[in-house]
Amino acid sequence: MAKKKSSDPQPQPLTGEALLDKVKGLEHLSKEEKARECGYYTLTKNNVERVNMMKFLNALIDAEGIELDGKQQGNGRGGRSASYRISVQSNGNLLIGAAYTKQMDLNPGDEFEISLGRKHIHLKQVEAGDEEEES
Secondary structure (H helix, E strand, C coil): CCECCCCCCCCCCCCHHHHHHHHHHCCCCCHHHHHHHCCCEEECCCCEEEECHHHHHHHHHHHHCCCCCCCCCCCCCCCCCCCCCCCECCCCCECCCHHHHHHCCCCCCCEEEEEECCCCEEEEEECHHHHHHHC
16 A cells, blocks of 8 residues: 555545446556556545555446346245246236236336237237327
């Protein structure tokens, strides 16, 4: 860790596209050097430079648009997970289920066009504007 002059201001870390562009230009440096050059370091009270690798790596992940947390499904209760398999009910109906409609952000009243193939069923969501054009 390098000692710095106390007159150096605390760095302002880069984020987003600026961070990605800077990192691409520093491909010859080590991870720690890249983090430092992008402003991911602090000075301790003894003026020792400390690189914040976790903040740097998290900022890179955010800048790339990678979602690691994932969306929480349902209303927070346990329950069964979606199996992506359904069976025909005794009355001949197919019930898709709330887990799938929530995952697709569907709302009550959303309409679909059904097309049948030899061994498949396609559901195509009908947009609000499409319905008016056909009338």
